[in-house]
Amino acid sequence: MTPLIQLTGVGKTLKGQGEPRSILSGVDMTLHAGESVAILGRSGSGKSTLLSLIGLFDRPDDGQYLLHGNDISRIAERRAARLRSAEFGFVFQRFFLLKHLTAMQNVAMALVNGQGWAARRRRRARVMAALDQVGVAHLAKQRPPRLSGGEQQRVAIARALVREPRILLADEPTGALDTETGALVIDVLHAATERGCGLVLVTHDHAHANRMGRVLRLNDGVLVTERAGVSV
Amino acid sequence: MALSGRFRSALVIGLQGIRARKLRTFLSMISLFLGVLAVIVVQTSSVLANRELLTDIELSEGKDGTVVISMPPNEQTAPVVLDALRGRADAVGVVETNAIIGEPGVTPINPGAMPLKYADQGGGATKMICDNNMCYPEPSTEAPPPRGQAIEVRLVALTGDIRPFRPFPTVSGSWLDFTGAASFAPRLVLNNEAADAFTRYRLPAEMRMDSARAHSTPQVIGTIHDGQAQPTVYMRLDELVNWIPASTLGTSSGLTVLRTQSAGAVEQYLQAKLSPTSPFFPRTVDSRERIGGQLDMMRWIFYGMAALVLLIGIAGILNVGLATVGERVEEFALRRAVGTPRLLLAGIVLAETLIIGLLTAATAIGTGVVGLQLGSRLFGGNHPSLQNVGFPWEAGVAGVAAGLVAGILGGLLPAIRAARIPIATVMRA
C-alpha cells in the first residue's frame, strides 16, 4: 500500500545573516492511513519545523517528500496551497480562532478559502457535521471569547476536520490545556484516525504520546524511533 | 468557476473584516470622504460652468456648426439678401442698427444703447455715437436735447427665424411670425433688458431711427432671453424696410448671414450676386472646442487640488490598512495554512479597501446631490443658471473613480504585506 507520507533524508538549513544552521538533517519518516505518530523532543529540536515541512508551509532543502507516492519536494506555492487545503488539517497550540467570527464561521473559514466554493447550505451542513464530531455543535453560534480553552481547541479541530483531510498535523494541541481537557482533545484526534486519517502529534506529554501508534524523538534535528508501532 | 469562487471568497472575507472593525472602517471613510467630495465638486462645477458658458455663447454667437458670413456693405446687399432668404429655414440674414423708443425730441436715458444699469451714470447729456468698434461722445458744439422718457436699443432685424441658430428661450408672449405679409406697425420682440426698461420707464410707443422715413408705432408681442446686457429688440427685416430704405440698410449697418452646414448653395448664390470678385470669409462656430481649451487650464488646476486632498485620504486608508494588517498577522498566516492562496489574501485586503472606497464614494455622491439641490434652492433665485440643475453624471463617474483609485492605492501596500506573511508564524506565536 502506498504510504500517505514518505520522507527520505529530509533536511532543512536555515540561511540567516550568520552561518547557515542545520535544523533538520536526514529525516526519514513514513505515515500510513489510519496511523498515528507522536513526535517528542526538547524545545528547539525542530519539531515545529518538521511539521511545517510535512504540512507544506515550507519546502525541504535536501531529501525527498512523497505524498501518496508523488514527489512534492520542490512543489510551487500555488499547488502547495491547494494541497494544504485538500489534504491536511492543522491544529496548533494556540487555537487561532478569529475573535470576530462565530464558531461556525471559524470552521467555515477552511471552506471559504478560494479553493472551490460550496453552496451555503452544503457548507453549513459540513460545518455542523464537523462541530458535531468534536462534540461542540451546541456552541455553533458562540464567538471564541465566550468559549473555554478546551471548547476553543475543539472548534479549531473541527476547522481542521471540515474538509475531511487525509492527514492531521497537531503541534502541541494540549499545550495550553489542563491534563483532563487535554486528554479529551487527544480523544477527538484519536477518533479521527479510526476513520482512516493519518495523525502526526507533536507533544511534550508522554501520556499523550503513548496513546499514539508510534513514538519518534527529535534530537537536534535528527529523528530517531523511540517506540516502533505494532504493524512496523 | 474557480475565479468566481475566489472572488466570492474575497468578498465574503472582506465584508467579515469590515464588520469586525466598524470604527476603523468609519475612520478611514472620514479621511477619504473629503478627497472624494473634492473630486466630485470640481467635476460638477466644471461641467456646470462649461454648460452655462456654452449656453451663453450659443445665444450670442450661435450653435456649434453654424456658418457666419459677413456681407459686403453696398446698396444691393439688403434687397438681395432679403429676396434670397425669404421663407428659408436653413439660412437667416441679420441686420443690426440702433433705434430710440419713447418720447420724441429727447436724448435717451442710455445713449448708445448701453446697458440700463449704467444709464444714470452717464454724466451730462452728451450724445454717444457708436460705430462697429466703439462708442464715443459726439463732438458737438450745440447743446443736445434734454434727457427724457426714451431708451436707445439695439435693433436686430431678421429675414427669418433665427432660433435654429441661436436658441432664444421665450420668456413671455410670442416670437416673431415670419409667415404672412409685413405689417406697417412693426412687431417687436424684446430681450429681458429692453423689457425691463419698458416696464420701468413706462415708455410711449414711438420708435425713431436714423435715416427713417417717418416715426413708427411699434407693437410689442413678446419677450425672449438672449443673454445680452444691452437692451435689444428683434423684428422682421421686411417690416423694417417699410421705414428705412433697403438700399441704405446694407451700407450703414453690418449685415450678417447665418446658415446651416448644408445650405452652401445659398452662400454661393449670394457670393455670385453680391461679390463676384472678392470671396466671402465664412466662419464656423466651434465654441465647444474653444471653451474646452479655455476651461482646461482652470480645470486641471482644480483637479490638481482635488487630487491633493484625495491623496491625504489615501494616506489615511493606507495608514489604517497597514496597522490592520500588522494586527492580523496571525489571521493571515492561519488563512494561508488552511489553503488560502497568497493572491486571494492580497485580494481580501484589497476588497476591504475597495469596499471602503466605494462606500465613501457613494456617501460623497449622495452629499453632492443633496448639496447641489440645496444650493439650487437657496441661490437659484439670484442665479438663474443654478435653477433646476441636475447632478451631472460625469461627477458621479468621477466620484466612483476616485473611490476606486483610493481603494486600490490605499490597499495595495497592505495587500502585498499580507501576502508576504510566512505561514510558520502560526507555530511560533
Ligand SMILES: Nc1ncnc2c1ncn2[C@@H]1O[C@H](COP(=O)(O)OP(=O)(O)OP(=O)(O)O)[C@@H](O)[C@H]1O
Ligand atoms: N524563521 C526562523 N528564524 C530563525 N530561527 C528559526 C526559524 N525557524 C526555526 N528556527 C530555529 O530552528 C530551531 C527549531 O525550531 P522549532 O520551532 O522547529 O523547534 P521546536 O522543536 O518546535 O521547539 P518548541 O518545542 O519550543 O516549539 C530553533 O532553534 C529555532 O530558533
Ligand SMILES: [Mg+2]
Ligand atoms: Mg514548536
